[in-house]
Amino acid sequence: MIKNKHSLPVLIVGQGLAGTILAHTLDQADVPFHILDAPKNYFTSSFAAGGIFNPVTGRKLEKSWLVDELFSYLFPFYTQLEKSLSGSFFHPMPLFRPFANEEMKSWLLERKESIDNEYLRWTDEGVWIEKAGWLDVENVLNCSKQYFQSKNIRQEIALNPSSDLEILREKILFQGQAYACVIFCEGFHAQQHNPYFGHLNFLPAKGELMKIKSNDASQEYILNKNGFLLPLGNHEFKVGATYRWDDFSNQPSTLAQLDLKNKLKSFGVDSYEEIEMSTGVRPATQDRRPLVGFHPHLPLAIFNGFGSKGVSLSPYFAQQWLAEWKGEGQINSEASIRRFYHLFST
Ligand SMILES: Cc1cc2nc3c(=O)[nH]c(=O)nc-3n(C[C@H](O)[C@H](O)[C@H](O)COP(=O)(O)OP(=O)(O)OC[C@H]3O[C@@H](n4cnc5c(N)ncnc54)[C@H](O)[C@@H]3O)c2cc1C
Structure with missing residues (x-):
């Protein structure tokens, strides 16, 4: 038990989506914090x-892991965040999964009774998914950066966890300031540079998507057919996404570009203008579960491993992280890093 818990601030390292959502969760609970983020x-x-x-996943349209809990938390969380940041970034929108072919259609319809759940609405052409939508992540991060800067609690710096922190038994010193805990939200960089948590079961996955402009697709819904076509407004769309496990560079690849163009063809979008490619590395894990929790011996913590579902997972798990920090609950055992405590030496 850390004695200084309630008197000292915590230090969040990384202001990607995970660090941002955790920071807002602490802010709403009046837990003092500072946040560091590496330069752009x-x-x-x-x-x-x-x-x-x-809310659904895979060919069998199954409900995704913990979906009822996550989704009942996600809607009020982002709606409230829009209000407190005076932003507009949360966009509920129907998602349509057309049947891939006649064979798949009969296969699914034969099993409809056992597959069906409250998020699905079946039609002759495919299945509509309720409670889906998209978060304009870039906008959330930019509004949040301004908000943290206006409170003077954000610094642009790439922390070197091995040399920049002085770790004592019950507190940590960074630039002369004492912190009750340092929470690493470094995305896939943790695997490469973090001496305390880098040995956890990360399985980073590079992904690329393309932004296009076209009059060939509907702006009313997200199309999901072995990839997605996401309407952004003004006839702009994001087409995604690719997966790769052998390259972590930030260079767009011609292979990914080809893959995305083939997706567009299969969506029936033939005429379009390419705007830009985006490249990132998802902080995925081998067991497809997040890495949330506390170092077993040091005043350090982690909030990471959200893979390709950061938008839906991070608000709920930020709340769970906070509850365990305050001694009011325990993080779900499938997401908690307690499952890896045997890998930490004493
Ligand atoms: C192509 C693609 C499409 C995707 N589509 C979706 C989607 O549709 N829905 C969805 O939910 N998710 C999607 N994802 C996944 C989503 O991006 C992640 O789940 C989420 O953004 C992870 O956020 P993060 O903060 O953990 O990591 P990151 O976004 O990588 O952020 C880590 C942050 O930490 C900072 N940092 C790292 N080390 C340090 C350090 N030592 N000191 C200071 N700062 C540091 C970095 O600068 C960065 O700002 C997609 C990902 C990709 C690549």
């Missing part, structure tokens, strides 16, 4: 994200 040339996942939240 640092490579992030969040700035490349499509930002989609979708």
Whole structure:
């Protein structure tokens, strides 16, 4: 138990989506914090994200992990955040999954009764998914940066966890200031540079998407067919996304570009203007569960491993992180890093 918990601020390292959502959660609970983020040339996942939240997954349209809990939390959280930041970034929007072909259609319709759930609405052409939508992640990060800067609690700096922190038993010193805890929200960089948590089960996945302008697609819904076509307004769309596990550079690749153009063809979008490519590395994990919790011996913590679902997972788990920090609850055991405590030496 850390004695200084309630008197000293905490230090959040990384202001991608995870660090941002955790920071707002602490802010709403009046827990004092400072936040550090590396300069823009640092490579992030969040700035490349499509930002989609979708309650079902896979070919069998199953409800995704913990969806009822996550989604009942996600809507009020982002709506409230829009109000407190005076921003507009949360966009609920229907999502349509057309049947891939006649064979898939009969396969699904034969199993409709066992597959069906409250998020699905079946039609002859495919299935509509309720409670889906997208978060304009870039906008959230930019509004939040301004908000933290206006409170004078954000610094642009790439922390070197090995040399910049003085870790004592119950507090940590950074630039002469004492903190009750340092929470690492470094995305996939943690695996490469973090001496305290880098050995956890990260499985980073590079992803690319393309922004286009076209009159060939509907602006009313997100199309999901082995990839997605996300309407941004003004006839602009994001087309995504690719997956790769062998390259973590921030260079767009011609292979990914080709893959995205093939997706556009399969969506029936033939005429379009390419605007830009975005590249990021998702902080995914081998067991597809987040990495949330506390170092077993030091006043350090982690909020990471949200893979391709940062938008829907991070608000709920920020709340869980805070509850465990305050001694009022425990993080879900599938997401808590307690599952890896045997990997930490004493
Ligand atoms: C192509 C693509 C499409 C995606 N689409 C979706 C989607 O539709 N829906 C969805 O929910 N998710 C999507 N994702 C995943 C989403 O981007 C992630 O889940 C989420 O953004 C992860 O956020 P993060 O803050 O953990 O990591 P990051 O965004 O990588 O942020 C980490 C931050 O930490 C900073 N940092 C790292 N180390 C240090 C240090 N030592 N000192 C200071 N700062 C540091 C970095 O500068 C960065 O700002 C997509 C990802 C990609 C790549």
